[in-house]
Structures are given as C-alpha cells and as structure tokens.
Amino acid sequence: xxxxxxxxxxxxxxxxxxxxxxxxxxxxxxxxxxxxxxxxxxxxxxxxxxxxxxxxxxxxxxxxxxxxxxxxxxxxxxxxxxxxxxxxxxxxxxxxxxxxxxxxxxxxxxxxxxxxxxxxxxxxxxxxxxxxxxxxxxxxxxxxxxxxxxxxxxxxxxxxxxxxxxxxxxxxxxxxxxxxxxxxxxxxxxxxxxxxxxxxxxxxxxxxxxxxxxxxxxxxxxxxxxxxxxxxxxxxxxxxxxxxxxxxxxxxxxxxxxxxxxxxxxxxxxxxxxxxxxxxxxxxxxxxxxxxxxxxxxxxxxx
Amino acid sequence: xxxxxxxxxxxxxxxxxxxxxxxxxxxxxxxxxxxxxxxxxxxxxxxxxxxxxxxxxxxxxxxxxxxxxxxxxxxxxxxxxxxxxxxxxxxxxxxxxxxxxxxxxxxxxxxxxxxxxxxxxxxxxxxxxxxxxxxxxxxxxxxxxxxxxxxxxxxxxxxxxxxxxxxxxxxxxxxxxxxxxxxxxxxxxxxxxxxxxxxxxxxxxxxxxxxxxxxxxxxxxxxxxxxxxxxxxxxxxxxxxxxxxxxxxxxxxxxxxxxxxxxxxxxxxxxxxxxxxxxxxxxxxxxxxxxxxxxxxxxxxxxxxxxxxxxxxxxxxxxxxxxxxxxx
Numbered sequence: 230x231x232x233x234x235x236x237x238x239x240x241x242x243x244x245x246x247x248x249x250x251x252x253x254x255x256x257x258x259x260x261x262x263x264x265x266x267x268x269x270x271x272x273x274x275x276x277x278x279x280x281x282x283x284x285x286x287x288x289x290x291x292x293x294x295x296x297x298x299x300x301x302x303x304x305x306x307x308x309x310x311x312x313x314x315x316x317x318x319x320x321x322x323x324x325x326x327x328x329x330x331x332x333x334x335x336x337x338x339x340x341x342x343x344x345x346x347x348x349x350x351x352x353x354x355x356x357x358x359x360x361x362x363x364x365x366x367x368x369x370x371x372x373x374x375x376x377x378x379x380x381x382x383x384x385x386x387x388x389x390x391x392x393x394x395x396x397x398x399x400x401x402x403x404x405x406x407x408x409x410x411x412x413x414x415x416x417x418x419x420x421x422x423x424x425x426x427x428x429x430x431x432x433x434x435x436x437x438x439x440x441x442x443x444x445x446x447x448x449x450x451x452x453x454x455x456x457x458x459x460x461x462x463x464x465x466x467x468x469x470x471x472x473x474x475x476x477x478x479x480x481x482x483x484x485x486x487x488x489x490x491x492x493x494x495x496x497x498x499x500x501x502x503x504x505x506x507x508x509x510x511x512x513x514x515x516x517x518x519x520x521x522x523x524x525x526x527x528x529x530x531x532x
Numbered sequence: 533x534x535x536x537x538x539x540x541x542x543x544x545x546x547x548x549x550x551x552x553x554x555x556x557x558x559x560x561x562x563x564x565x566x567x568x569x570x571x572x573x574x575x576x577x578x579x580x581x582x583x584x585x586x587x588x589x590x591x592x593x594x595x596x597x598x599x600x601x602x603x604x605x606x607x608x609x610x611x612x613x614x615x616x617x618x619x620x621x622x623x624x625x626x627x628x629x630x631x632x633x634x635x636x637x638x639x640x641x642x643x644x645x646x647x648x649x650x651x652x653x654x655x656x657x658x659x660x661x662x663x664x665x666x667x668x669x670x671x672x673x674x675x676x677x678x679x680x681x682x683x684x685x686x687x688x689x690x691x692x693x694x695x696x697x698x699x700x701x702x703x704x705x706x707x708x709x710x711x712x713x714x715x716x717x718x719x720x721x722x723x724x725x726x727x728x729x730x731x732x733x734x735x736x737x738x739x740x741x742x743x744x745x746x747x748x749x750x751x752x753x754x755x756x757x758x759x760x761x762x763x764x765x766x767x768x769x770x771x772x773x774x775x776x777x778x779x780x781x782x783x784x785x786x787x788x789x790x791x792x793x794x795x796x797x798x799x800x801x802x803x804x805x806x807x808x809x810x811x812x813x814x815x816x817x818x819x820x821x822x823x824x825x826x827x828x829x830x831x832x833x834x835x836x837x838x839x840x841x842x843x844x845x846x847x848x849x850x851x852x853x854x855x856x857x858x859x860x
Contacts, residue, residue, distance in 0.1 A: 265641035272638050277652040280714065283659075283667045286678070290670055299676040349563040358556035364564075371571060373826055375771045377798055377815045379574035381581055381808050386574075389591065402570040405563050435548075436555035465660035467774045468795070472803060482662040486778055489666060494781050496670050503663045510658045518651040518658075525654070525715060526722035 284507070291501035298496055312501035316488065323477060324505070327484035332509070334400050334480065335463040341404040342459045343452050350413025351444040355426055356436075365414065368407045376468055384473060394475035403463055409455050416451035416527075417444060454524035457517055464510060481506040582812035593809060600813035610814075612789045613797040614821075616701065620776075620793065621769035623705035624712075629761065631709070632716035633754070637746065639717065640724045650721075653714035661774035664707050669779055672703040694780060697790040704791055707775040712768075716761050723757035724750060763829045770822055771795055794818050 289301040292309035317324045352358070353365045379402070387398045421443060429439045467482040474483055488494075488502045514521070582600055584593030604610050639649060656664070671678050672693040680690035693703050727750065735745045773795035777783045784800065785792025798818065802811030 265638075265643055269638050269641050269643060272635075273643070273649050273652075276635055276638075276714075277649070279710075280652050280655045283656075283664070283671070283710065286671065287667045298670075299681055301678070345563040345566070348559040352556040352559040356556040356559070358553075361556065364560070368567075371567075373767055373822060374575060375767070375815070375819055375822055377771060377795055378578050378819050379571070381802060381812045381815060382574040382577035383570065384802075385577075385581075385591070385808065401566075405566045405571070407567070407571070410563055436551045440555075440559070461658055465658075465662075467660070467662050467777075468771075471777075472799070482660045482774075485660070485662050485666060486783070489669075489778055490781050490783065496673075499666055500670060503666050507659055507663050510660075514651075514655065514658045518654065519647055521658075522647070522650045522654055522718060525718045526725075 284504075284511075287500040287503050290497055291504050293497050295495060295497065308497065309501060309504075312498050313505055315498050316502040316505060319488075321476070321491070322484050322487050322502070323479060324484060324502070326477070327479045327481045327506075328509075330396050330478065331464055331481040334396055335460050337400055338403045338463040339456045339459040342406045342409045343456050345405045346409030346413045346455060347445065347448050347452055348440070349410045350417050351440055351448070353410065353414040354417035355421060355423070355444065365410075368410050371407045372411065380469060380472055383469075387473060393473050394478055396474070396478065396480075398473045399466070399470045399480065402469065403466075406459065409459065412455055413448060413451060417448055420451070421447045454520060454527070457513075457521055458524065460513070461510065461521075578812045578815055581809055582816050584809045584812075586808040586812075588806055588808065596809070600809045601817070603810060604813055604817060609789055609792065609797060610794075613785075613792045613794045616697070616785075616789070616791055617770055617772065617793045619698075619701045620704050620708070620772060620791070621766070623701050624708035624769060625762065625765050627705075628709045628713050628716060628765070629758070631713050632720055632761075633751075635713065635717040636720040636724055637750070639721050650718065653717055655714070656711050657715045659711065661707070661711060662778055664711050665775040665778035668703065668707045668710070668775075672706075694786065695788075695790065697788075700779065700786060700791040704772075704775050704779060708769070708772065712765065716765070719761060720754060720757060723754050727753045759829065759832065763826065766825050766829065767822055770818065770825070773799070794821075 286301070288309070289303075289305055290298060291312055292305035292307065293301055294306070294308055294312075297306055316322060353361060383398075383402055384393065387393050387395075392398045425443055426439060429443055434442065465482060466480075467486070470480045470483050471486065474480065476487060479487060485499070485502055485506055488499045581593060583595060583597060585596045585599075586593040635653060639646070639653065643649060672680075674680060674690065674692060674694050677693065680693070683690055691699050693699050731749045731753075732745055735749060740748065772793050776785060776791045776793050776796055777799075779791055780786065783796075784804075785796045794814070795818075798811055798814045801807055801814055
C-alpha cells in the first residue's frame with residue numbers, strides 16, 4: 230500500500246474533446262467527462278432502492294402485527310406507535326437505559342479517541358523522538374489484532390474490579406484507537422507544511438503552543454471525521470457489550486438482541502425496535518453523511 | 533548587555549531543550565498508557581491463559597501446556613465453525629467486491645447530484661450489524677419471510693434458509709454485503725478518481741472501448757486498493773459474530789451448527805461453558821489464522837508493488853531541516 234505517498238483526490242474535470250469526438254458534435258465530450266447514459270442513473274437508482282428498502286421493509290413490518298408479517302403489503306399499517314410504545318415500556322429490554330447508555334458511551338469514546346489520537350498523531354507525524362517510527366509501526370500492526378484476542382482477560386479484569394455489567398466496562402477499552410492514531414498521523418503529515426512549524430518555533434513558541442496553534446487547528450477536519458467514525462463504530466458495537474453488560478443495563482444493539490431472544494418472538498415489535506434504535510444514527514447521517522462520505526474517500530487513498 | 537542575561541538565556545534554552553526532548557513522549561503517552569492496559573496486556577494475558585485450566589472461582593489457573601489447543605483442534609464443532617466462517621467470508625467478499633467496483637464505476641461518471649448518490653450508497657453503513665441482522669432474518673424467514681412467500685406465489689419451492697448450511701451462509705453473507713458494499717464502493721471510487729485521466733484520453737484516441745479501458749486501465753490501477761479492501765474484509769470477515777448471532781432467536785449457530793462461526797463458538801466456550809482457558813486458546817487460533825492469511829496477502833502485495841513505497845530524497849532532506857529548526 231502506498232502509505233505516505235498520497236496523491237490528492239483528482240476532481241473529475243470536463244475533458245477537452247478530441248478530434249474524433251468533436252466531429253460527432255458538441256454533445257459527446259471525452260468518455261470520462263461525458264454525461265452518463267440513462268442506464269447509469271437506472272443502476273444508481275437500483276442501488277438506492279436496495280439501500281433504502283430494508284428500512285422501509287422494517288417499518289412496514291414494525292407498523293403491523295403478527296397477521297401482517299406474511300404479507301406486509303406496500304403501505305404501513307397503523308400499529309407503529311403502539312409497537313414502539315411496547316418496545317419502550319418492555320421491562321426486559323430497558324429501552325431508555327439502552328438509549329442513554331449508547332449516547333453517552335459513544336460520545337465519551339469518540340471525544341477521547343479524537344484527543345488521544347490527535348496528540349499522538351501530531352507527535353508521530355511532525356516531531357522526531359527516539360523509537361518514534363518503531364512505535365508507529367507497532368501501532369499500525371495492532372490494527373490486525375482481532376477483538377476476540379482481548380475479551381477473555383478484559384472480562385477477568387473487569388470481573389475482578391466488579392465492573393461487569395457497568396457501562397464503564399465498554400467505555401474504558403474503547404477510549405483509544407490504533408486506527409485513530411494512524412488516521413491522524415497520515416492526515417497531519419500532509420496537512421501541515423514543515424515550514425509552518427519551523428516558523429512557530431523560530432518565533433519562540435513552546436512545543437505545546439506549536440501543537441495548539443498549528444497542529445490542533447490543522448487537524449480539525451480530520452478530527453471531525455474521526456469523531457464521526459468512532460461514534461458510529463461505538464454505537465454499533467455488539468460483541469464486547471454483549472459479553473460484559475448486564476441485561477438490565479444494555480446498549481441499543483444488546484437491547485435489540487434481547488428483544489429477539491424472547492421465546493415467543495413477535496417480529497413486528499422487534500422491527501419496530503430496530504427502527505427506533507436506528508433513528509438516531511439516521512439523523513446523524515442526514516446531517517453529517519457528506520462528511521462521512523468524504524472521510525471514507527480521503528482515508529481510502531491513504532490506505 | 534548586562535551580565536545576568538546570558539544565564540537567563542541558557543536557562544530558557546535548557547528549558548526549551550527539555551521541552552523538545554520530552555514533549556513527544558508526553559503527547560503519545562495518553563494513547564500508549566491506555567493502549568498498554570486495554571490493548572497489549574490482554575493480548576499477552578490471553579496467551580498465558582490459553583496454556584492454563586482457568587478456575588473462575590479462584591480467579592487463577594493451573595498450567596496445562598498445550599492441552600487447550602489440542603482439545604479445540606479435536607472438536608468437530610471447531611472444524612464446522614472454521615468451514616462456515618470461510619464459506620460466509622467468501623460468499624460475502626467476492627460478490628461484494630464485484631458489486632462495489634461496478635457501483636464505483638457508475639459513481640465515477642460525471643453524474644448529476646453526486647453527493648446524493650454517494651450518500652445513498654453509504655446509507656447501510658451506519659446501521660448496526662445487529663439491526664441489519666434482524667431485518668434480514670425476517671426477510672429470510674423460512675415460513676413467513678418475504679423471499680419465500682414470493683417464491684411460493686410464483687409456484688417455486690421455498691428455500692430452507694435456516695436448515696440448509698449453504699443457504700444460511702448465503703443469507704448471512706447478504707447481510708454483510710448489504711452493510712459493506714457501499715463503503716467499499718466509495719474506497720474504490722476514491723482510488724479511481726486518482727487515476728491519471730490522460731490514460732483514458734490516450735486509450736480513446738487508440739480506439740479502445742469502455743470495457744477495454746476498464747479492463748486495461750482501471751482494474752490494474754485499482755490493484756493496491758483492491759488488496760487493501762481484501763485485507764480489511766478478511767480481518768473483519770473472519771471475526772463475524774453479530775449477524776449469525778441474531779439469525780435465529782437462540783443465537784447458537786443453528787440446531788446442527790449450520791451457521792456456527794469461530795467467534796460464535798468462542799463465545800459459547802467462554803460464556804456458555806464458562807471455560808476461559810479454552811476460549812483463550814480459541815482466540816489465539818483465530819488470531820494465527822488471520823495472521824497467516826494476512827501474510828499471504830502481504831506477499832502478494834509485495835510482488836505486485838515492488839517499485840512503490842520509497843520515500844523521495846527531497847522529502848527526506850526537508851524533514852531533516854524541520855527537525856533541526858524544531859530542535860533550536
């Protein structure tokens with residue numbers, strides 16, 4: 230992978246038509262800049278429908294009852310509010326506790342990851358210190374370590390501390406992220422010209438002042454994206470919370486799995502719960518989806 | 533000039549030297565302190581526990597050598613889980629990549645409302661895997677699922693989504709594909725946009741059609757990104773847990789282990805049978821499998837990209853100059 234050699238994203242520009250195309254008239258420019266045919270829009274429309282259909286489907290099922298499960302039709306029946314209220318008031322699921330747990334654990338985790346990654350990323354990208362490059366390689370290498378490799382001792386550790394069942398047991402292990410450090414290092418390396426740091430140092434700024442006035446300011450766009458990614462990941466995390474949390478004190482994904490594990494499972498209620506649990510992230514996506522998209526695309530070129 | 537001034541300067545210089553020397557460590561310390569406790573310590577400790585018969589009540593273990601590893605390798609369930617995991621992994625990675633490339637080429641065209649289409653592609657990514665799992669569990673339900681209902685409506689046999697291993701893998705792979713195809717399409721789109729447009733111009737002049745251009749320019753240029761995507765989906769795919777866990781309400785991988793995966797099996801050993809020594813050994817076996825596949829990937833990457841990755845001398849000298857300035 231081309232780590233460290235990051236070509237900036239090329240913008241698709243309208244090409245200058247070559248001789249052959251010019252003869253065929255102004256409507257065809259060159260192939261890549263060409264207005265795409267209708268089929269491209271049809272294809273993208275299919276992708277859109279495929280992306281959105283499962284939501285609509287779960288809303289259809291979630292607004293019906295056991296009798297509409299087999300044939301939900303095309304329009305929602307009127308039971309969604311009733312089903313949603315059932316989910317919210319089910320004592321076995323603890324929906325409100327789960328919602329609150331998900332919100333505050335995800336926010337705490339994302340804030341902490343952004344701070345620790347920006348500091349470490351700044352040091353790795355722009356400062357020289359003994360063992361620096363070795364440590365960075367080590368951090369990147371740990372990204373391949375599966376989650377499963379840590380769960381047994383972490384569980385023992387938290388059981389020893391009496392924290393199993395507590396939300397702290399899912400926050401603490403997620404407070405830092407190797408991916409975050411890698412992400413900030415990559416970004417700061419190319420976003421901050423070395424001359425800027427030189428200038429700040431020559432003006433007599435201390436190291437922390439240089440970080441605060443140059444590094445932290447330059448890091449803001451990447452930090453915003455890292456916040457979004459970490460938030461989404463923390464919100465959706467299931468494996469570890471499922472292991473360590475109590476049934477009385479779940480996060481939303483754990484609560485959803487509890488909804489389903491009732492013996493006489495009513496899927497109209499389960500899918501009403503799915504919709505409820507997904508709404509916060511859908512709202513986030515509506516407001517910040519553009520940033521998420523550009524974040525993935527920026528991260529990809531670096532990959 | 534007074535006589536005291538040189539002393540003051542040397543003091544501030546000394547302060548500045550300390551600042552330069554220790555600040556970097558200060559900056560990386562929040563990360564590394566936490567990382568040591570919740571990242572490195574568990575990995576090492578997992579290795580220790582995997583050689584023990586762990587007593588949950590006493591909170592300690594007795595050394596049993598490689599017994600836990602041999603026990604696992606002798607379990608038929610382990611081999612079923614391994615086969616299932618690879619089968620689900622292949623069924624999700626291959627179609628996902630093909631689809632992602634296809635979607636990326638469409639998005640790479642000069643389309644109207646770019647942001648809208650890109651966002652709609654990414655939409656599934658924000659939905660929790662558990663939620664995706666539950667939705668598709670209803671879609672693929674054996675008796676009342678929308679797929680089987682429609683199959684029967686047009687006179688076909690319903691598909692045994694839960695009893696047949698292959699079809700259960702298809703259903704679970706569909707959940708994975710749903711969530712990740714758009715994400716990978718955007719990664720590939722970014723790589724496509726970095727391709728030098730002159731290549732296409734030259735190819736067009738030479739009379740190459742769209743398909744030929746895709747085959748001879750786009751695909752080869754995407755190779756490093758494709759390998760990256762394959763590696764990340766390997767790491768993720770071999771750990772799959774959420775989707776198979778919620779595929780039925782019992783969460784045990786099916787009555788005949790049709791969709792038992794390695795992670796599900798690990799959970800069952802650790803928190804179903806409460807045997808931490810064996811669960812730790814299972815975790816290390818999973819890790820070794822991931823490392824082995826990662827190394828194969830790396831070897832392939834190396835041979836394909838031998839010329840890339842060297843830092844230019846210009847950049848090197850520039851870095852040196854900055855470090856000197858910083859150290860002043």
